[in-house]
Amino acid sequence: MYLGLDLGTSGVKALLIDADQRILASATGALDVSRPHSGWSEQDAAAWIRATQEAVGALKASHGRDLAAVRGIGLSGQMHGATLLDAADQPLRPCILWNDTRSHEQAARLDADPRFREITGNIVFPGFTAPKLVWVKDNEPDIFGKVAKVLLPKDYLRLWLTGEHISEMSDSAGTAWLDVAQRRWSGELLAATGLDESHMPGLVEGTAPGGTLRGKLASEWGMGGGVVVAGGAGDNAASACGMGTVGHGHAFVSLGTSGVLFAATDAYLPNPASAVHTFCHALPDTWHQMGVILSATDSLNWLSGVTGKSAGDLTQQLGDDLKAPTGVTFLPYLSGERTPHNDAAIRGAFVGLGHQSGQKELTQAVVEGVTFALRDNLEALKAAGTTLDRVTAIGGGSRSRYWLKSIATALGVPVDLPADGDFGAAFGAARLGLIAATGADPVAVCTAPDTAETIEPDGGLADAYAEAYGRFRALYPAIKGVTP
Template sequence: MICTYLGIDIGTSAIKAILVNERGEEVVSASVPLTTTRLHPSWSEQEVDQWWGGVIAAMTELWKDQRVDKSTLKGIGLTGQMHGAVLLDSDCRPLRSAILWNDGRAVNEAAYLQERFPLLAKEVGVLPMPGLTAPKLLWLASNEPDVMEKTRWLLSPKDYIRYRLTGEIATDYSDAAGTWLLDQERRVWSKAAVNAVGLSLSQLPPLVESDEVCGHLTGEAAKLLGIAADLPVAGGGGDTPVGAIGFGCVKAGDAVVSLGTSAHIFSPTVSYKPAVESVVHSFCHALPDLWYQMGAMLNGASAFGWVCSLLGEDAGVVDARLHERYDGPGDMLFLPYLTGERTPHNNPHARGVFFGLSPTTDRESLCQSVMEGVAYSIADGRDALTGSGTVIQRAAIGGGGAKSRIWAQIIASVLNIPIIRYRGKERGPAFGAARLARLAVEGGNPYELCREPEIEEVLDPDQSYVGHYRENHQRFKRLYRQLRSEFQGEGGDVR
């Protein structure tokens, strides 16, 4: 009998579940959309129990497929959006909505941490930024002190789902890495960082490896999900490193470009290599004794979705039109900083800008400029990694935006490296979570199991366009520098 493993991803836009067999093949998948609340322009929150309802709905959808034999399921792996602040009381009930990774309210708190504790960034892997967990805790202490007084546990999004599945309170090193509270090199909670935000170590969950069993499915959860009780649940990890595991990005020299709601360029390292001056994120990977460096950009495929929605267009239809008419780089520029930016600017006040509009500008020109603007921001991230000693010579591409062949080709030409499109490239972190479930249950060599998927195609840079794109990237960087002072104070109401 073939065994199967379940991966669950608590994403920003949706709950995603995928069932994978022991040959590494997808059996079936399901997705349930999520709603994000923005009470103020820079805020971003989700109801915590919406995630649990989404998991139940996704599982119900999975079991409708006639190809599924639930008796083959041997383990569950978890992943999810990083940096979210989930606060539980002494009864493990949510005290408020989760504050997400793309929330920008804690601008002043991030600045305070940088000014007051300038040396901590090298220990915790990155400069303090509003979207990270720690600055949000300071904001809550000032604005919702009753919540902080009642807080028994601080969790990340996927760890709340672990609690609902198993009754266990825990997190893994890769998700803890995104809180600004972990000593990345020693892989322990940083006492200095915890003290800086007014927490105690007792409010933080125990740390586990991503590929270890961390609890078993309770009878109550099993009944709600329609599966057997006592199934092992793996430690799991943050969506960025777990997505990389799905692509087999587990060795130094490997690289992944992700085009999800946000965008990033990611490469593993065999030692901890902080590069905070470049706004590079240096975090624990979701495998033991492995780290990674990453350029993290806040605006990825969401920027393309935004412009298509603004124009009343279907993103897939626009993508098809762009593929047909593309004839090289456009002259219009788009700064994609709709929700601020991390790498390389660490500027929560930055905003989106179209530059170069003319009477001949049409819908396709606008949309192509958005694709190119995101590609230039990824190039900024790549350059930051290069400056810190991580050289990328080729990269896989994943996330929802990876379904666009023309966008992947643009990125190849902007970065001037081959871009690899795998079969199942849009499966995302849920596939990596299923791999972690198998490792937790069966053991084995993670570098053997976490191999790269089947290659669909390799897109080489179009050398006839590389020079023009290089010039446009320089214009893109100059435009940001010219506008940087204009962005200050435009971050919305962060109280």
């Protein structure tokens, strides 16, 4: 048996598979996010351990015999978080999360240093780890002076699981300290932020062993000795492993809290000017490109909170038949934006409201606004040299057929729906645990699920969508000039 642990923003998911990759059970431990100031987003590392214990404890209660047979564990995690540890491996402050934008000034300073884009192949975004450390250095110098190790969230979980300071390439590529082409830490970039390689964990590939489960935990969970913990992956690369998006040109669109358009590549193809992320993949000698928007289903959740209707009820009101845009446009920049704007200060807007604009029109505008932001990502990927022929849809938002039809029409490519099953980050992590424990061929393990259905672009609405996308594109520079 093999266990996948996915440390997300809202919870830790534990998923059990057998040697044939059949899913046996899953369980989740909940997490909360603290937002003490505008633009801040934090979590206590102790909460990750509590949530993991809760999730694995539920599996032990329901599938104790299967859990006892686990031989490999894979890790997936929310990226970019800054978990700062002292010399005794104790957290010095709450972890600064991926969607925290407080370090936008520090990010701009680092990005102005040409070495960062040259070595990492990426813009230094405010959500990345390196500018967070510079913010701590500028604003909490006593804490910065005590930092002995900087770990990404899933790698703090690994430290608890194994006692090892280890990370892997896909997650580390989102720190702004990794030489992404050479797949190693850059001493030059670390020095530019007041750190050195002693502050960093060791690096392994995502498919390689990255520690062994501590005997105390193995005994507590009813497992035997020698349980291998794989290097694992950042959440998007783990989802790609779960979806079989590991070969050149394979792509998925993820409608989760954030939105992602992800394409696997067999070469390092950076183009930081496009604001596309170019990261290492979890498999050796592979990379990936992705565009990222910060508020995908979060935009619909925001509208849900305002209207008092669930997100599912809101999208259900739209029906299944795609409609032409109404002229109401929504900009989904509720917490800034990454691709293509790299703008932490920008905020969202409704434009084109009239007396006839009701709840249904606002919902349609929110769906279209997120869709057009993903179209921005597609254009950025094209500028970086990646062309997509089709995408597979994953994430909670993919349950809305209307949304998927909107995406297919806006992107102009077919959208495949996988057959029933859980192919997300926890499943990808479990696959990595299997590979690390058995030495199996990663490509043979990370296969794509069957396609249950394909949603084609609606050619009859292509012109209307193109016109609405043009309005969407014109609004960012217009509101940027008036955003406080």
